[in-house]
Amino acid sequence: GQNIDQPTEMTATEGAIVQINCTYQTSGFNGLFWYQQHAGEAPTFLSYNVLDGLEEKGRFSSFLSRSKGYSYLLLKELQMKDSASYLCAVRIYNTDKLIFGTGTRLQVFP
Amino acid sequence: DSGVTQTPKHLITATGQRVTLRCSPRSGDLSVYWYQQSLDQGLQFLIQYYNGEERAKGNILERFSAQQFPDLHSELNLSSLELGDSALYFCASSTDGANYGYTFGSGTRLTVV
Numbered sequence: 461g462q463n464i465d466q467p468t469e470m471t472a473t474e475g476a477i478v479q480i481n482c483t484y485q486t487s488g489f490n491g492l493f494w495y496q497q498h499a500g501e502a503p504t505f506l507s508y509n510v511l512d513g514l515e516e517k518g519r520f521s522s523f524l525s526r527s528k529g530y531s532y533l534l535l536k537e538l539q540m541k542d543s544a545s546y547l548c549a550v551r552i553y554n555t556d557k558l559i560f561g562t563g564t565r566l567q568v569f570p
Numbered sequence: 571d572s573g574v575t576q577t578p579k580h581l582i583t584a585t586g587q588r589v590t591l592r593c594s595p596r597s598g599d600l601s602v603y604w605y606q607q608s609l610d611q612g613l614q615f616l617i618q619y620y621n622g623e624e625r626a627k628g629n630i631l632e633r634f635s636a637q638q639f640p641d642l643h644s645e646l647n648l649s650s651l652e653l654g655d656s657a658l659y660f661c662a663s664s665t666d667g668a669n670y671g672y673t674f675g676s677g678t679r680l681t682v683v
Contacts, residue, residue: 493671502572502660502674503613547613549671555618556601556664557626558671562612 462486464561471567480533488553494533495547543568576675588649595663602644608657651682
């Protein structure tokens with residue numbers, strides 16, 4: 461089966477750093493994606509990892525360890541607008557199907 | 571504008587009715603995906619079409635059906651609607667193997683009363 465786990469909620473302070481973890485057990489891994497979703501809006505693409513290691517993109521970085529079935533999204537210099545849900549998704553090999561975790565709701569406080 | 575167009579944005583209908591949600595993919599994308607997102611729930615994969623053919627099926631109810639037309643737009647038909655079908659329905663499109671995953675439309679919020 462397919463299983464993707466993320467914490468349900470996290471809180472952090474403006475200007476701080478937060479790490480959102482994701483663990484997965486899927487059949488046929490072909491890449492891990494992170495999306496940001498503000499309430500009632502469409503998810504928007506943040507990052508993609510297919511090989512082990514860290515991918516950095518501005519204030520956001522994403523890490524992948526395929527042997528451990530583990531990824532994290534690191535958000536630096538948090539801003540109020542970063543308050544949103546962060547969705548971890550795994551692409552299944554030989555299809556383009558993305559399986560999503562339930563998302564982590566991040567609240568950033570002043 | 572993501573390039574993926576969904577209509578209508580909002581839909582309110584009664585139990586037992588049937589509705590059709592429409593999606594036009596980003597130019598050049600051959601794959602269309604439908605997802606359901608209920609309140610405080612994750613995105614649940616419903617179905618995928620690729621160039622007019624069904625490619626993958628998820629947890630889609632028998633009361634729901636979809637198709638992709640020759641111009642690549644897709645429709646999701648929901649029938650015998652129940653209160654529990656109230657949700658956000660997202661359409662997404664992609665190019666095979668793209669490193670950015672999917673591009674999502676803005677969604678259709680369906681309320682069944």
